[in-house]
Amino acid sequence: VDRKNIKMVLEYDGTQYHGWQLQKNALTLQAIVEEKIQVLTREHVTVIASGRTDAGVHALHQVCHFLTHSDMDPESIRRGLNSLLPEDIFVRQAEQAPLNFHARYSVKSKTYEYRILNREQPDLFLRHYAWHVPRKLDLAHMERCVFLLRGRHDFSSFKSSGSENLNPVREMIRSELHQAPDESLIRFLFEADGFLRHMVRNIVGTVIEVGSGRTTPDEFLKIIEAKDRKRAGLKAPPQGLFLTMVRYDHQA
Amino acid sequence: VDRKNIKMVLEYDGTQYHGWQLQKNALTLQAIVEEKIQVLTREHVTVIASGRTDAGVHALHQVCHFLTHSDMDPESIRRGLNSLLPEDIFVRQAEQAPLNFHARYSVKSKTYEYRILNREQPDLFLRHYAWHVPRKLDLAHMERCVFLLRGRHDFSSFKSSGSENLNPVREMIRSELHQAPDESLIRFLFEADGFLRHMVRNIVGTVIEVGSGRTTPDEFLKIIEAKDRKRAGLKAPPQGLFLTMVRYDHQA
Numbered sequence: 001v002d003r004k005n006i007k008m009v010l011e012y013d014g015t016q017y018h019g020w021q022l023q024k025n026a027l028t029l030q031a032i033v034e035e036k037i038q039v040l041t042r043e044h045v046t047v048i049a050s051g052r053t054d055a056g057v058h059a060l061h062q063v064c065h066f067l068t069h070s071d072m073d074p075e076s077i078r079r080g081l082n083s084l085l086p087e088d089i090f091v092r093q094a095e096q097a098p099l100n101f102h103a104r105y106s107v108k109s110k111t112y113e114y115r116i117l118n119r120e121q122p123d124l125f126l127r128h129y130a131w132h133v134p135r136k137l138d139l140a141h142m143e144r145c146v147f148l149l150r151g152r153h154d155f156s157s158f159k160s161s162g163s164e165n166l167n168p169v170r171e172m173i174r175s176e177l178h179q180a181p182d183e184s185l186i187r188f189l190f191e192a193d194g195f196l197r198h199m200v201r202n203i204v205g206t207v208i209e210v211g212s213g214r215t216t217p218d219e220f221l222k223i224i225e226a227k228d229r230k231r232a233g234l235k236a237p238p239q240g241l242f243l244t245m246v247r248y249d250h251q252a
Numbered sequence: 253v254d255r256k257n258i259k260m261v262l263e264y265d266g267t268q269y270h271g272w273q274l275q276k277n278a279l280t281l282q283a284i285v286e287e288k289i290q291v292l293t294r295e296h297v298t299v300i301a302s303g304r305t306d307a308g309v310h311a312l313h314q315v316c317h318f319l320t321h322s323d324m325d326p327e328s329i330r331r332g333l334n335s336l337l338p339e340d341i342f343v344r345q346a347e348q349a350p351l352n353f354h355a356r357y358s359v360k361s362k363t364y365e366y367r368i369l370n371r372e373q374p375d376l377f378l379r380h381y382a383w384h385v386p387r388k389l390d391l392a393h394m395e396r397c398v399f400l401l402r403g404r405h406d407f408s409s410f411k412s413s414g415s416e417n418l419n420p421v422r423e424m425i426r427s428e429l430h431q432a433p434d435e436s437l438i439r440f441l442f443e444a445d446g447f448l449r450h451m452v453r454n455i456v457g458t459v460i461e462v463g464s465g466r467t468t469p470d471e472f473l474k475i476i477e478a479k480d481r482k483r484a485g486l487k488a489p490p491q492g493l494f495l496t497m498v499r500y501d502h503q504a
Contacts, residue, residue: 087379
């Protein structure tokens with residue numbers, strides 16, 4: 001059988017996993033997906049995702065690909081994997097892609113959502129799915145920060161160690177703040193042509209410092225312009241972060 | 253110190269527990285709450301809840317009480333317990349109640365909500381918090397059933413074994429069906445002066461059979477009138493069930 005490139009869309013709850021990427025002695029999403037593909041196709045494959053997600057980070061729409069000689073059709077692979085995978089990982093779609101499709105290198109844009117529970121009392125049903133910020137927040141100041149992030153910037157102030165050698169310039173296509181009708185749930189939405197390591201969590205942590213009154217939107221602009229990680233605020237915790245979309249040029 | 257009666261309002265995620273009631277060799281909510289009260293007050297107490305919840309069933313508002321000689325004030329007990337309890341149990345309120353207040357015997361009404369995810373695709377983030385029913389449902393037929401349950405009835409058709417000796421007549425004060433704006437989430441709401449064992453789950457399972465077209469609202473009325481458990485449908489699974497309110501005569 002000729003080699004085929006299978007593209008899959010995955011949904012997962014990251015609570016129980018040490019992130020996407022293979023690690024020794026730790027349960028990761030890549031390890032379990034590769035293991036179940038091996039059970040199904042009897043081939044050892046490497047599954048490439050659009051990007052790593054960290055421990056505790058979730059995905060509503062993560063894209064990955066792998067090369068296989070199996071003669072199973074993509075829908076049979078999808079159903080077979082869903083019967084083998086644990087209940088916190090779900091294959092939404094599987095299809096054959098051109099051999100030159102690459103889940104990471106072909107990315108046109110990625111979208112992340114970050115959820116904050118903003119009320120005094122915690123909600124234990126959201127403990128793994130939102131960051132609980134009990135302080136009163138100034139939404140207008142936060143919206144100003146979110147607006148300032150739009151467009152092409154050097155995002156060095158919001159990178160974490162591990163991304164030193166990457167080009168820190170990214171195009172922020174969408175940067176929005178939404179408040180649920182009951183006002184207690186706040187959602188950040190960021191779409192960019194790429195993200196530096198921990199960039200969303202570093203941005204959110206810093207915007208929350210503005211919302212809390214510890215600093216100002218004017219200072220936030222200076223932090224962006226400083227291109228210096230030491231100027232930004234704390235990193236927001238992982239459980240509020242969801243990868244919600246990955247786009248490709250041809251939507252292949 | 254004189255003996256005091258402490259009334260508490262608890263919220264819990266039942267996913268990891270074998271229900272409320274003490275069991276040998278199984279982790280239950282009662283066991284862990286009693287253990288943490290003992291750590292805090294150095295007294296062994298028995299905690300009485302408004303009723304048992306089964307394994308996998310959740311509570312947004314469960315009420316319990318216990319008698320103590322501790323001189324800790326209720327707010328200190330509340331904070332102390334919240335620092336000791338695991339993150340899936342939360343004490344919302346604690347207050348001193350009259351000595352004759354009893355969390356079970358003093359109940360005036362209890363309210364349950366049952367959540368159904370009604371769409372073809374499952375949602376893994378709701379896997380522990382809703383029953384996934386992928387079939388198209390006839391909401392008008394289901395609303396008719398929910399209407400028929402209102403008022404005073406002998407609910408024998410919806411009881412499970414273990415409640416044979418109880419009076420099966422209950423007053424259903426509220427019986428409602430709500431659909432979320434995106435139409436995929438359906439919520440049943442039942443308030444009654446008391447519930448038989450598994451009554452809500454047996455009712456929901458039977459109403460879903462009507463919604464699926466396997467039986468009719470007229471047949472549902474006959475099932476109520478038959479007072480015979482063998483006539484009703486399957487029991488709905490536990491993860492969709494939430495205890496949402498317990499009312500007392502004096503709101504003590």
